[in-house]
Amino acid sequence: MSPIIQAILVLTSVAVSGLLLGSVRFRGIGLGSAGVLFAGILLGHFGFEIEPEISEFAKEFGLVLFVFMIGLHLGPGIVQLWRQQGIVLNSLAFAVVLQGFLLICVFHGVFQSSGRLSGYAAGGLFSGATTNTPSLGAAQQAVASLEDPEKSRPENVKTLASAYAVAYPGGIVGIIAAMLIMKRLFRINLDQEVDSSETNGKSSLPPINRQSLLIDNARLAGVKFGDLPGLEETGIRISRIRRAGEDSVAAATINTVLGEGDVIQVVGSEEGLQRFVPMIGQVTDVNLMESKGTARLRRIVITEASVLNQTLRQLSLDQRYNATVTRIRRSGVEMAARGTTRLQYGDVVNVVGDDEALDRVTELLGNSVRSLDETHFAPIFFGIALGVLLGMIPFQIPGIPFAVKLGLAGGPLIAAILLSMIGRIGWFVWYIPYSANLALREMGIILFLACAGLGAGRTFFSTAMSADGLLWMFAGIVVTMVPLLTTGIAARYVFKLNYLTICGVVAGSMTDPPALAFANSLSDSEATTTAYAAVYPLTMMLRILAAQTLIYLLV
Missing domain, CATH: 3.30.70.1450 (Regulator of K+ conductance, C-terminal domain)
Known part of the structure; x- marks a missing residue:
């Protein structure tokens, strides 16, 4: 069997089994596309594999496709969202990211000497505990770009994916648990919150x-x-x-x-x-x-x-x-x-x-x-090319002694947002039907998760069942829940925000669609989705940069 045929069969097997796994729901909650990651881990454990070069291309192209489609979808309305609620909501999201970053550094400092939490595991733990797949891609790119061949070995990249996969389930459960804890803590009456949201959050555009x-x-x-x-x-x-x-x-x-x-x-x-x-x-x-x-x-x-x-x-x-x-x-x-x-x-x-x-x-x-129902691919590929080039440009952040790149996760995202806000350059129009956007986005994330899961599958179970793996799970839940609870309490008691808006910030600060789906199941209000969209772009960029920074600082 040729490597290409083998890769196609393996990827489709992982995708089908993963999507079936993701469709299983418990009390309205399912893994969705994230099930592909765990299917990849399971099949990888039993010997399913594809050529490294093919896997790397499929994974990175899937990541680019995913973030670019997200940027195209959010771009046109993002300015208005930021004008309405941007400063407060994005400040809260920034606080969540910063706390998670600092907690990872603390765990690494405490357990580094014993060898139980390496810099690579810390980077994967940050991405998994915060359920942010693009930041995992950014961290893996950062490892691959290290000049020291010993530090950029493929085994280290697999350690990232293993830590991510170990922490990811606890991340999803932790986000939903944080919402439920805040609901009980704030003694929320959902009907009152919906009425309040509709009264205070009416469109700024009068009829x-x-x-x-x-x-x-x-x-x-x-x-x-x-x-x-x-x-x-x-x-x-x-x-x-x-x-x-x-x-x-x-x-x-x-x-x-x-x-x-x-x-x-x-x-x-x-x-x-x-x-x-x-x-x-x-x-x-x-x-x-x-x-x-x-x-x-x-x-x-x-x-x-x-x-x-x-x-x-x-x-x-x-x-x-x-x-x-x-x-x-x-x-x-x-x-x-x-x-x-x-x-x-x-x-x-x-x-x-x-x-x-x-x-x-x-x-x-x-x-x-x-x-309106046609998908024009020339502008999409042109925009992706611009995004990839943008991601290659190094830039300095004050206080950080090394240059940071947006990479394949951040460059296409920023390019897509800017291009969709511009709308048109010459005869290139950046418009894509929502159904096509969603399909391409899902295809991208499925490719990325399948390859990431296969790469981590060989060592996942031995790692998860070890003392280090149990430590990673515990640390991941702490990194997930502590920032969300502290920020949520501040949002309610200091900024007097609606509970549904807080849920949107919680899901958006973790860029977690399953958490957004759970929050939306609580009510029919659009406040949750609006808050999610308002903080998503900044949060995505912060997590991508934070993941890269962790690799450069801790490895």
Whole structure:
């Protein structure tokens, strides 16, 4: 059997058995993709193996694919999340990472002299106890990059994986146990927490309404709508107008000249409308949506690359096509259409105009619904290449006497976040359907875990059943639970955070999807997922850097 055929058969065997193992649930909790790691360990113990070069490539490429897809998914909304809750939540996540790092150093200092916790085991223990797979990849890369051949031997890399695998189960159990302990400690009533979360965590974007106004201010006669003072600040858009004494309704834009007795339809937030109406006239019950005329409404999906990241003011649809964008729906959230609003791929815009104008605007903006389900791979591979190059760049951190690299775990993650925020460079558009993103992400982590498990399988059971292995398990649970409990208590009593938000920080600070799934099972609130996403990128970077730093400091 050729090495390639053997590698394919072994990897698929590990993947199938691991996913079956991960699908087994106890009280709603399962290992998920992490089951592949343990299947790899088990099969590796019984002699399943693949060529080292093939294993290394599959493992590293899987890691790159995993973190890059995560970055693409989180990037577009990350700025808004950081603005809303970023400082407090990320400070708490930083405290969790720092405490875990310091505890590992303490355990290493105490047990190093007896040879029971080497620097390699400490690095793997840090990654396993915090259930962070990319940091394991970063630590393994750090070992492989050591200049001393004795320190960079493959056996040392396997020690990392063994310590990771020994500590990982306790990490998952410890995270969930910490959530349950805090629930009992804080005497949580979940219904009250959900109500509080919905009251305090409502979207910063107010709902958009429409109103019909009768212009009874004679001073506005002959004035263009776009020349009204404070228009941009209120975010009000005009969509239709019925002239005084007429029955027909026409589309209106910022260039529409107003007249006394005209009835116009405006769109905006409740607050904006309350500020705007007194300047115009009075609210009327006339429904211009149902009146006859040439004005039409069309919902158009943004799929044309040339208009991405352009503002509505730059597109100037009012001037060029006599059409008005009245509101925008992005990721299920409706927002006002301001002149400064930049369009993103997949936005759905409400446009009002006559039939000819709407046809021209549709051609300009794309409206290819089918393309939303298509996966364009050229931008993905281009972005991965940029991320790999970024990960190779060494940089200095003040206070650390050696250069640190983002590596294959950090470089692609940062590149993906930045590229997805940019959205487009030339004809490269960084948009991928969520289902495709999730599939590629899962494929990547399965490849990585399968190879990591096979590599550790030969020595895992002998290590886990030894005195050192039992010590690693104990130390791993301490490293998992102590930072979470201390930080969670501070979040509740000092920062007065909602319990569901704390659960999101707990899961996000450990970058642990099973813990997030458990927290989400407690309620239907989105507070947990929002907090998880808010701290995930920073936490991922901190854990990658911390894992590398542990190797350089302790080995």
